[in-house]
Amino acid sequence: MLPLLALLLALLLGLLRPACATHIVGGELDLQYQSGSVYRLTLNLYFDAINGSTGALDPDATAGIFEKGTNRRIQDVTLSAAGNSFVPYTNMACAIGTLSTRRLVYSALLALPATVYDSPNGYYVAVERCCRNGVINNIVNPGNAGQAYYLEFPAVVRNGQAFRNSTPRIFPPLSDYACVGELFYFDFGGQDADGDSLAYDMVTPLNGHANTNVPRPAQATAAPYSEVTWSTGLNRANQMPGTPTLGIDGRTGRLTVRPTRLGLYVFGVRCSEYRQGIKIGETRRDFQLLVVACQANQTPQMVVRGTGPRAYRPDRDTLHLLPGQDRCLRLSFTDPDPTSQLRVELLAVNFPQAMVPAPTLTQGMVRAPGMPDTLTSTVCFPECFNSRGRVFLLDVVVADNGCSLPRRDTVRVAFTAVGPPNQPPSVALVSPPTQFPISARVGDLVEVDVEGVDLDLDVVSLELNGRGFAPAAVGAQLVAVSAVPGRTVARLRWRVDCRAVARGLHEFEVVAAASPCLDRQASPAAVIPIRVQYANTPPLLTSTFATAPAPPDTIVIKRRLGDTFSATLAGSDADRDNLALTATPAGFDLGAAGMSFSASGGVGSASGAFSWTPSCEAARLEPLVVTFSVTDNTCVPAPRQQVVRFEVERPGAPEFLPVNIITPNNDDRNDYFALSTLPPDFCEQRFASVTIFSRWGNQVYQSPDRDFRWDGRGVAEGVYYYLVEYTDGRRFKGTVTVMP
Structure with a gap:
């Protein structure tokens, strides 16, 4: 009874424990700038699709962001599941049932405001999860080994200015496996959206703080993170048995290894990015490489021949492709393995790939029923192909379809190529004028025929230019007259107008051009000087x-x-x-x-x-x-x-001489006060009124008539004040004395 209870208790405890993903293959973090202060944070988690339990597939992941140096936690970010796909093979025909990897994607948008993410130390992101494949051969206790996904990024502001940066994206991994004793290679090189310089090195994978008891921590712990423990004899520089051991090209990111032992091996790669020589961030990728025993595969063999029967000898021969002769390379390739599928590729080494002609045969099968033992292909360079005195290098590569990676045979061909002989065209005036420069006036029509000749019978074009001016700007043009192979006639036609007056002398240049083999050749210019005569007598x-x-x-x-x-x-x-x-x-x-x-x-x-x-x-x-x-x-x-x-013209105004005394006694002498010398009326400048006041300011007389007469009757003798006003604002003031 007790053993049964113990079994039930053990099962219950097992059900209550969180799911432990014991088949993590690897992964990496990625941070990409979106707009403003918004970035997208992504976790790529690689999962063993053969041995992994679907119950260990998490619906989300929690990332912690920390300040470097102080390890201060800035924020936690929940990354939601955004993708689940298989990691492909280079050649699906090489797929094996024991190796299949899924890529799980977790992602979220987050804001990195400049007021928060401004530390010159920079920041790092971490996600922790357990556990790795329990059958990994190059680390201790792999079933209890966790993984810390790790990424570093700089502050989003530098020297008061926005500092944008996206993580370099490492080339997506493949599900390829390596064959024991065979050279394995793979491109881990990345691309950077900001154009930063990238450098690669091997690193020890991070173990972190997750384990079988806490496989999925609620949040990532701050650095430092523990590393996995290498098996005896292995280390960061020697992560798996091999001759050579696993290594990466620091500039290109190309991984190479020739494994010497079967097994499953985890490894770590770091990609650091530099801007103006200063490191600004890094991302790490953990992944696995399975080494299996493969069916024996031999390297295909290839022979390259030029014009003669002798095979081309790399590093000793240089082929010379001459005009009028055979300009072809003949390729022969075979493979000791039966039913081998071969593929031919031509790679330009030091000249544009677009110049390489296509071979007559690019792929085929050998040693199968009805198929030849040796395949042949021909590469013919066109007559116009010209290396211009340089030695061009061409890699001729034949590859088989062997697993896990194809075997190749490469022959580097050094050659020169000379194009067909050609003479440049010439240009001349058909009927040269008797006098230069040609004289013309405004309104004249000037016409001169020009002939371009090419002795090689190439198509000739005539081009019109001006010394210090554009012919079209003054209305001149070159009109086609006739054209046959090797000869073209055109006419300079110019109706002289006012646009030509300022310059006076116009020197037109006509050039004959031909483009044999798309190589433009031009003649010396024929000059047509035209002086515009202009004179004008003022009216x-x-x-x-x-x-x-x-x-x-x-x-x-x-x-x-x-x-x-x-x-x-x-x-x-x-x-x-x-x-x-x-x-x-x-x-x-x-x-x-x-x-x-x-x-x-x-x-x-x-x-x-x-x-x-x-x-x-x-x-x-x-x-x-x-x-x-x-x-x-x-x-x-x-x-x-x-x-x-x-x-x-204004009317004349008499001198203003007002009277200053009146004696209203009917003796016909100074009996009244009048102003006959006031300025005359003119348009809006008119007499308005006259007002007379006593010495105490009392009005005693007022009239709107400029011919007024005030006789002073009814007022006491004494001094009185008058005010004359005009409609334009003018005023005249004075005094008048009333005496008996």
Whole structure:
């Protein structure tokens, strides 16, 4: 009975314990900038799809973000499940039933504000989970070994400016396995969205704080993180038995190893990123490599021949491809293994890959029923292929379909290639003018035929340029006349207009060009000089305006209100250019000022009539300055002008001599007070009123009539004060004494 109870208790305790993922293959963290202060944090967890329990697949993962140096926790981030896919093989035909890996993706968006993430020490992210594959051969107690996924990133602000950075993305891993005794290679090289420099090295995988008792901690613990314990004889620099052992190229990220022992081996790779020589972050990837016993596979063999029967000898021969001769390479490749599928690839080493021609055969099977033992392919370089004196290097690679990775045979071919002989084209004028430079006037049509010739019968094109100017900018163009192989005729056609006047001498250049084998060749330029002759006599302007200047060059015309003034104007031009007469007021409207102007113009002459009837509105708009112009319609006009100032003549004002004493005694001498010498009325400047006050300020008389008469009757003798007001605000004051 007791053994049964103990068994039930053990089962119950087992059910209450959290799921322990004892088949973690590896993984890495990734942090990518999105926009503003938002980033995306992603965890890629690689899971053994053969031996792993689906109950250990977590719905999410918790990442902790810490400040480097102080290990201060900044925040925890929950990463939600975002993907579950198989990790592919390089060649699915090499898949084996004991190796299948899933890529589990956990991801979340998070904000990294500059007010928080500004530490010059930088930050790190960690996720902890247990446990690794229990059958790993190169570490101690692998079934209880956890994994700490780790990533470092810089502050998001530097020197007061935003500092954006995304984690370098390591090349996705494959499910490939290695064969014992065979060279294994794999590209772990990454790409960086910011263009930072990347460096790679081998590191010991991090164990962290997770274990079989706490396989999934509620949150990651701050650094430092413990490392896995290597088996006897192994270490960071020698992570698995091999000759050579597992290593990585620090610049390219290429992993290589020739394993010497069967088994499953975990390894760690670090990718550090540098900006302007300063390290700003790193990411780590843990992964596994399975070493199995593979079926024996031999390396395919290849022979390269040039024009002769002898095989090409790498590092000793240089092939020379000459025009008019055989320009082909002949490839022969075979494989000792039966039913081997071979694939040929041509890789340019020191010249553009796009220049490499395609072989006649790129893949095929050997030693199968009905198939030959040796496959052949031909690579022919076109006649125009030209190495221009350089020695080009071409890797000719044949690879089989062996597992886990194909075996290759590479022959590096050194060769030179010479293109077909060719002479540059020439250019000449078909009918050269008898005099240079060619003389032309505005309005003339200049035409010159030009011929381009190529003795190799290449297609010739003629190109038009200008020395210091663009032909199209002055209206010149090159018009095709005829074209046959090796000869092209075109015509320089130029209708000279005003755009050519400023420069005067125009030197056109015509170049003949041909492009044999897409290699442009041009002749020396044929120069066509054309001098544009231009002269202009200014027009004359006459009028019936008065000629008295005030000030100099300005004619002054004065007229009274309603007194109409008329004048005529005439323009003439010795060059018989079209003339136009205009009247331009300075800041006022002609009609509003009582003015009118009409004009007509034509070839060599123009006429106009002006009329002005002064009004109060004209007086208000003063000063009235009008510029009369005659302008010739030519490339560089030379207008002539007359400036006239019109003034409305005001009525004369007598000297203001008011009386200052009256004696209202009917003796016909100083019997009344009147102001006959007041300024006269003019438009809005009119007499408004007169008011007389006593010495105590009492009004004794008031009248709106400028011809008023005050006889002083009814007032006491003494001194009185008068005030005269005008509508424009003017005032006249004084005193008048009343005596008996």
